[in-house]
Amino acid sequence: MDILTPEELDAIENNPLGDALNPIREALREADSTLGSFQLDGTTDIVEDSDPPGRPRLFVAALYKLLGIFIGSEAPAFLASRTGGRDLASDLYAVHSLLRPNDIRTTDTTYQYFRPLSRAVIRRAPDAEIWTAVIRLVLATSHSHSTPPPSDATSAGTPITHSSASQQGSEQTRQAIEDRVFEEICHCTHRAVGGFHEKYFQGRKWNRRANQIWQHAKSQYGDGEHRWTQLPKKCTEDDVCKWWLNLQKEFMANERTAFFRSSGDNRVGTEAQRQLDLFVKLKRDGYKHDWKHVLVVGEMKESDKNSKALWLQIGSAVRNVFAAQPTRRFVHAFSLRGTVMENWVYDRSGPYSGAAFDIHDQPEKFIQVMCGYLMMSDEEFGLDTFLMRRDHRLFATMPVEPRANRRKRKLELDAKPIAFQRAIVCRGTSCFRARDVGSTELDTVVKFSWTSSKRPPEAELLTKAHERGVRGLAKLVGYCEEVTSISELRQGLVFVTPYKFRDTPGGSGVSASQSRPLGPSVPFSGPSISSSASRKRKSAAESSRAAKRSRSHSSLHKTKDEESELSYSIETPQGTSLIQQDQDLPYDNRILRVLAISPAGRCISQFRSVVELLEALCDAIKVHRSLYLDGKILHRDISENNIIITDPAKSDGFKGMLIDLDLAKEEGKGPSGARHRTGTMEFMAIEVLLGTSHTYRHDLEAFFYVLIWLSARRGWALSKASPPRQSCLSSWYTGSYQDIARVKRGDMGSENGLLYILEEFPEEFDCVKPLCKRIRSILFSQKGFTGTPKDPSLLYDPIITAFQDATAAIQAGDAYT
Numbered sequence: 001m002d003i004l005t006p007e008e009l010d011a012i013e014n015n016p017l018g019d020a021l022n023p024i025r026e027a028l029r030e031a032d033s034t035l036g037s038f039q040l041d042g043t044t045d046i047v048e049d050s051d052p053p054g055r056p057r058l059f060v061a062a063l064y065k066l067l068g069i070f071i072g073s074e075a076p077a078f079l080a081s082r083t084g085g086r087d088l089a090s091d092l093y094a095v096h097s098l099l100r101p102n103d104i105r106t107t108d109t110t111y112q113y114f115r116p117l118s119r120a121v122i123r124r125a126p127d128a129e130i131w132t133a134v135i136r137l138v139l140a141t142s143h144s145h146s147t148p149p150p151s152d153a154t155s156a157g158t159p160i161t162h163s164s165a166s167q168q169g170s171e172q173t174r175q176a177i178e179d180r181v182f183e184e185i186c187h188c189t190h191r192a193v194g195g196f197h198e199k200y201f202q203g204r205k206w207n208r209r210a211n212q213i214w215q216h217a218k219s220q221y222g223d224g225e226h227r228w229t230q231l232p233k234k235c236t237e238d239d240v241c242k243w244w245l246n247l248q249k250e251f252m253a254n255e256r257t258a259f260f261r262s263s264g265d266n267r268v269g270t271e272a273q274r275q276l277d278l279f280v281k282l283k284r285d286g287y288k289h290d291w292k293h294v295l296v297v298g299e300m301k302e303s304d305k306n307s308k309a310l311w312l313q314i315g316s317a318v319r320n321v322f323a324a325q326p327t328r329r330f331v332h333a334f335s336l337r338g339t340v341m342e343n344w345v346y347d348r349s350g351p352y353s354g355a356a357f358d359i360h361d362q363p364e365k366f367i368q369v370m371c372g373y374l375m376m377s378d379e380e381f382g383l384d385t386f387l388m389r390r391d392h393r394l395f396a397t398m399p400v401e402p403r404a405n406r407r408k409r410k411l412e413l414d415a416k417p418i419a420f421q422r423a424i425v426c427r428g429t430s431c432f433r434a435r436d437v438g439s440t441e442l443d444t445v446v447k448f449s450w451t452s453s454k455r456p457p458e459a460e461l462l463t464k465a466h467e468r469g470v471r472g473l474a475k476l477v478g479y480c481e482e483v484t485s486i487s488e489l490r491q492g493l494v495f496v497t498p499y500k501f502r503d504t505p506g507g508s509g510v511s512a513s514q515s516r517p518l519g520p521s522v523p524f525s526g527p528s529i530s531s532s533a534s535r536k537r538k539s540a541a542e543s544s545r546a547a548k549r550s551r552s553h554s555s556l557h558k559t560k561d562e563e564s565e566l567s568y569s570i571e572t573p574q575g576t577s578l579i580q581q582d583q584d585l586p587y588d589n590r591i592l593r594v595l596a597i598s599p600a601g602r603c604i605s606q607f608r609s610v611v612e613l614l615e616a617l618c619d620a621i622k623v624h625r626s627l628y629l630d631g632k633i634l635h636r637d638i639s640e641n642n643i644i645i646t647d648p649a650k651s652d653g654f655k656g657m658l659i660d661l662d663l664a665k666e667e668g669k670g671p672s673g674a675r676h677r678t679g680t681m682e683f684m685a686i687e688v689l690l691g692t693s694h695t696y697r698h699d700l701e702a703f704f705y706v707l708i709w710l711s712a713r714r715g716w717a718l719s720k721a722s723p724p725r726q727s728c729l730s731s732w733y734t735g736s737y738q739d740i741a742r743v744k745r746g747d748m749g750s751e752n753g754l755l756y757i758l759e760e761f762p763e764e765f766d767c768v769k770p771l772c773k774r775i776r777s778i779l780f781s782q783k784g785f786t787g788t789p790k791d792p793s794l795l796y797d798p799i800i801t802a803f804q805d806a807t808a809a810i811q812a813g814d815a816y817t
Helices: 006-014 022-035 057-072 088-098 104-109 115-122 127-144 174-185 196-201 207-220 237-251 308-324 363-375 458-467 532-549 560-565 610-629 696-718 728-732 737-748 751-758 763-779 793-812
Strands: 038-041 044-047 257-260 278-282 296-301 331-337 340-347 350-353 388-390 393-399 408-413 430-436 444-452 475-485 590-598 643-645 656-658
Touching (some): 006 127, 196 363, 237 296, 308 331, 308 340, 696 728, 696 763, 728 751, 763 793
Antiparallel strands (some): 257 278, 388 393, 393 408, 408 430, 430 444, 444 590, 475 590, 643 656
């Protein structure tokens, strides 16, 4: 795969090295001879392991001068950075700083990365080959000198990443969303991807029509001035938009799509309204703008400098597109900084762009891009092509058995999803109720999910669980193992290292992620219903809570005092890596899988009574116990999204069931190798947030957080009163995972910490408060101990009993304590 783009090859040809390397060749040849023999493997030289360290001081000194020559040449300013810098010249400064001739660490550990470049210069290789060696050197040294954060335990899990999914309803402020979007994309953004323009804008059916439009549009381009004559030299964003739309009106008025500009009184969307500089949608979709109609997102900035804020505006808009079009495969976008255009594609593994270009310097390319955004087919736009659409109805056809195409099942889907994710870089899980064609009962759920290629398919785990006698799990009725994948969508593109933002959170400072699609959020608006007395209690509890949070949480092991409280043995906690591991691809490859399961229940967030909530949760915990003890499978993603309320007559007597085994892990299996694990932040156990590998106890802790969350956040749907304006539970998904672990540890560390949260329950849920206190006492000691008993019955049995006792007391009208 070529490492240089066509544009970069042109730049190298136009800025030759000439005789600049002649003075250094003899010094390199002499220095190279001190390193021993080497082999050639294609274009890469391999240093023998027998070369003793500490030898190549002369070699390093020569290379120090060589890098200085490259830095002083013209070409690097026209070649893209491979480490997220301004250009390749900035990369070379970083490499040059490694080559201090008197630095023993450099000579001992890094000289082998420089030898292929040295050999290319010695044998007078063509300029393109030399610059290729330079780029490979940049990539090699950037990988070898990146320092992971320290870890005191062996990696036993998968990194956790953060997303914007938890922000819903009124919490979707621009600032909050953009902060979360940055955490999603900061480690997986690629710029100047090789082959981008060729893949998306060349070799297409509409290229001939686009060329014809360019021939007409030439009338507005002054060859003598090398600029678009109708565009003012000092132009505002309004000037650019007006000129852009006039170009469309004059030369592209007959297309089925069009560029639009949203205004203050006609923003895009309803719940998460935004004003977009430019966007594309079908003309038939009318004047009212909705995210479900947006095909391409465009944002502008008067300055031509790189702007993270501009990219986050685009990311925020793309997030809304994915939420409104949950089965969309990718989204096109573009930025215009001054007159510099950069074209983007966002998919479930992150954003990537082509090489930026000036619309005055490359007018034909600009027209080709502009036409492309209007003329693309549904597939080229990244729209879903798996579902068939006929007369405003959706249909899916899939095999009945995994890896078998003999029997097919055709289902009709309800158009409105019952689940979707408000995030970009995630599994993009979306679920639809469905029925067999001709049936009237929506008794099936069709699920779309972009799962890591390193993980076993969910259908495989479901099949194993049922074979092992697990009851209470949804049954598989149809499955398509691979519709497409990120690697297939990105085929033909050249990716190197991700772009490095200046203020990128590093290592374990990155927050964990959520998979938060289901159910409407309870808006935090309206007056507080707390009385003066309750405000005083809150103030006192908050002071106590803050004091607890200030204490160190660095040790996860029990103290002598805590050990004396316990009458059982615990498992020794294992560490889990919180950094990315080396992969065969420079991005996370995800596979789009579709499966149909039955029965179709209601999301637990849609409970209709307190008893229904408690019964569903209790049965879901029983399912979890069977899945773990009988099926030898740990779920690892307990959340309000993955528990459903079911009709016991149709679900083996269960009133609640578990779904979604995308993140489940089979007992005895090692790490999957997946690059990230996107658990659900607000329901994640304290130890998992702090880096301990997942156990059954952490899932039980997550069930407890689900109970609290549903009571405090969703319970107000059953109340005549208004919910509090703000919720302390927002701290359960805001900040780094260390921050959230610290907050949860303060909330769970004593009964007083929990009381502060219980005050947010509506009056109708007062009967649930004793249950919460009892479960806290089961899971946490008086000092907040969070260990995992070796005997699972020590936690499962008392928790299930607590639910059953609370439910019986409520049904009997008795006080539960």
